[in-house]
Amino acid sequence: MCGPRGLHFRIRTEFAAQRMEWIIFAMFAIIPITLGILRNQRRERCIRGIAQACGLTFVGTALPRSFPFAQTSVRGASRILNAVVGDIEATTFLIFDCRFGTGKHSSFRTAVAARGSEECFGYQRFDSTLIRESVGEWTLVSRKKERFLPEEIETLLPTKKAIGKIEAGRQPGSQLSRVPSRR
Numbered sequence: 001m002c003g004p005r006g007l008h009f010r011i012r013t014e015f016a017a018q019r020m021e022w023i024i025f026a027m028f029a030i031i032p033i034t035l036g037i038l039r040n041q042r043r044e045r046c047i048r049g050i051a052q053a054c055g056l057t058f059v060g061t062a063l064p065r066s067f068p069f070a071q072t073s074v075r076g077a078s079r080i081l082n083a084v085v086g087d088i089e090a091t092t093f094l095i096f097d098c099r100f101g102t103g104k105h106s107s108f109r110t111a112v113a114a115r116g117s118e119e120c121f122g123y124q125r126f127d128s129t130l131i132r133e134s135v136g137e138w139t140l141v142s143r144k145k146e147r148f149l150p151e152e153i154e155t156l157l158p159t160k161k162a163i164g165k166i167e168a169g170r171q172p173g174s175q176l177s178r179v180p181s182r183r
Contacts (some may be wrong), residue, residue, distance in 0.1 A: 010170030124155035
């Protein structure tokens with residue numbers, strides 16, 4: 001019994017099934033995009049907080065003209081994000097995130113640059129996983145295909161907060177000075 005009424009019902013159910021497939025597809029496409037946007041907004045808030053705490057200026061996607069970007073290892077970046085610039089203890093510092101590539105195969109890297117030598121950086125500069133390069137009067141520190149955590153950025157800057165962490169580690173009884181006993 002496939003009269004006009006039966007055919008109409010079958011077409012309606014097929015249309016509803018196709019619509020449901022599109023809704024599910026849209027959800028799987030929108031959710032990762034939304035999560036990426038929220039992650040980037042949270043990262044920007046963290047970088048802005050570091051800038052405010054250290055007396056630096058958040059400049060967004062701009063880099064100062066004095067920075068020799070074209071001569072560094074990050075020159076292939078397709079996008080600059082969360083750039084921060086300012087002076088700490090008479091040294092100009094520049095912090096920025098770079099995106100390499102586009103789409104699914106892109107990667108991010110954080111770079112911290114100082115107008116001066118490597119000694120301008122805080123105690124994090126002794127990390128063996130860092131890539132260091134000197135270009136002109138600037139020294140750039142980064143990691144390959146990896147963003148710095150906000151705490152790592154703070155320890156690269158020679159601020160009183162970072163110096164306080166070092167001092168706390170040297171005091172007897174502090175968490176950093178304790179060596180676990182072997183039994």
